[in-house]
Amino acid sequence: MLRISLTGPESTGKSTLAAQLAAHYGTSFAPEYAREYLAETGPHYTLADLEEMARGQLQAEADALRTAHRVVFFDSDLLVIKIWAEHAFGTCPEWILRQIDEQQYDLVLLMGVDMPWQPDPLREHPHLRQQFYDLYQRELRDRMSNFAEISGPPARRFAQARFLVDELLHAAERRISSPEVLLPTATMPTYTLRTPHCQAVFAAHGAELTSLVTTAHHLEYIWPGDPAVWARHAPVLFPLVGRLPNDAYHYEGRDYKLPQHGFARDQEFAVLRHNDTELVFQLRHDEATQTVFPFAFELTITYTLRDAQLTVRWDVRNPAENQPLLFSIGAHPAVRCPLLPDESFDDYFFQFDHPVTLERHLLRGGLLTGQTAPVLNDEQELPLSYALFADDALVFKHYDFTSLTLRSRKSERFVRFQFDGFPYLGLWTKGPGAGFVCVEPWHGVASPDGAPGELRDKEGILTLEPGQVFTAAYTIEVG
Secondary structure (H helix, E strand, O other): OEEEEEEOOOOOOHHHHHHHHHHHHOOOEEOOHHHHHHHHHOOOOOHHHHHHHHHHHHHHHHHHHHHOEOEEEEEOOHHHHHHHHHHHHOOOOHHHHHHHHHOOOOEEEEEOOOOOOOOOOOOOOOOOHHHHHHHHHHHHHHOOOOEEEEOOOHHHHHHHHHHHHHHHHHHHHOOOOOOOOOOOHHHOOEEEEEOOOEEEEEEOEOOEEEEEEEOOOOEEOEOOOOOOOOOOOOOEEEOOOOOOHHHEEEEOOEEEEOOOOEOHHHOEOEEEEEOOOEEEEEEEOOOOHHHOOOOOOEEEEEEEEEOOEEEEEEEEEOOOOOOOEEEOEEEOOEEEOOOOOOOOHHHEEEEEEEEEEEEEEEEEOOEEEEEEEEEEEEEEEEEOOHHHHOOOOEEEEOOOOOEEEEEEOOOOOEEEEEOOOOOEEEEEOOOOOOOEEEEEEEEOOOOEOOOOOEHHHOOOOEEEOOOOEEEEEEEEEEO
C-alpha cells in the first residue's frame, strides 16, 4: 500500500486534491481531522486541543488504510500539527515529534501558496502562507522526505499529482512484494545479453541494467537494489540531471515541476531490438510527460555486450517540427562494494588513468552551493570511505581523465568505466553501511541554490533543434 500525504499551509487545496486523487484511483483518503474538530468546538484552541487533533488524524489515517486499494491519500498530516503548535505555542509535544519520525510516506505533496486565499472562519493566517510554506519545505528537506511541490491552478495541480502517483505506482509494481516472493514475471519483463565471459540483465522499466555477472566466477557486480537502502540499480537520468530549486523551472512564461533526475528512470520503455549481444530500448514523449516537460523527444538506449565489456549508448532525437528540445542526460550505475565477503568498503579505491588534481563542487539539499573543496593533488588513487561522502556526492566539472577503475586492495577484482566527452562526473554512495558506490558520467548537473530559473539558462542543458540527434556513450568493463 502506497501512502501519500498532502501537506502545506492553509487554503492551498489539500482537501480538494486529496478527494480528487482518491476518486481517480478508486481508493480512500483520510480527511483533515482538525477541521472536523474545530467545526464542533469553535476556532479557539489550546495545545491540548492540538494533541486531540493529532490523535484524531492518526485514527483517520488508520481508518482510510482499512478500505484503501493500492494507494491511500492523507489530507494533512502530523507535520501540519507540529508547525501549527510551534507557531501558536512555541513548542510541540514530544510524542507528536516521535510519531512524525516514525511515520513513513512514500510521497509527500507539498501544496504551493499560488492559489487565492479562501476566507473561512477556521483559517487564521492569510498573510503568512509563504512563511509557513518555507517552514514545510525546510522540514521535508531536513527529514530527507520524498516530496514534490505542487503548484498552479487546480487542473494543473491535479495533472502534476497524477503524474507523480502514476510514476510511483509503476515503480511499486516492479518491487519485491515480500522478502521472499517476487511479483509475477509477466509484470516484470527482463532481457538478457550473453557472451562466453559475461551475462547482463535489463528491465524494460527504466531501461535499467539490473545485473552484470561474470561467467567464470558467477560474481555479481551490480547493486541488487535493496528497497531498505536504495531501490535502484543503474537508472538513466533524463531529461534532467540533479535537482532544480524547489524542483521547478520556467519555460516560455510558464512554471513547471520536474523531480530530481527526471522521469525516464520510472517509465516503461519499448524494446526495438534484442539478440544475444545487443538490446535497444526507446522512450517517446506522451501526454503525461508533457505536463512536466513540454517537449517532444525520442530517447533510444542501446546496450552492447562484447566479452566482459558493456557499452551504453544514448541517442536523443528532437522529432518536433518547430520547437527546440532542452534536456540533460546522465548515468547512475551502482557497483557492489565490497564485491567479496571478506572485504570492506574501505578496502576499495578509485584509480584514475593518470595523476589528477581534483576539487569537488559541494551540494546542499541536492543543489550546488557554489563552494568547492580539494579532493586530490596530483594523485592517481582516491581511497574510499563513507566519510568521503558525508556531504553528499562528489561532483566534478570539466575534469581531464576519461577512465576510472574501482579496485580492491585485497583482491584482483575490478570495474572499469570509460566516459570520454562527459563534462560532469558524480561519485556517490547512500551512507554508512551501504554496499555500493555509483560512478555517474553526466551531460548536465544540479542547479545552484536559489530561486527557480529559466530552463534554457541552466548549466549543462543541451539544446537540439528540430530533427537533430545527440549521441553519447560510456562503457563498463568487469573482471
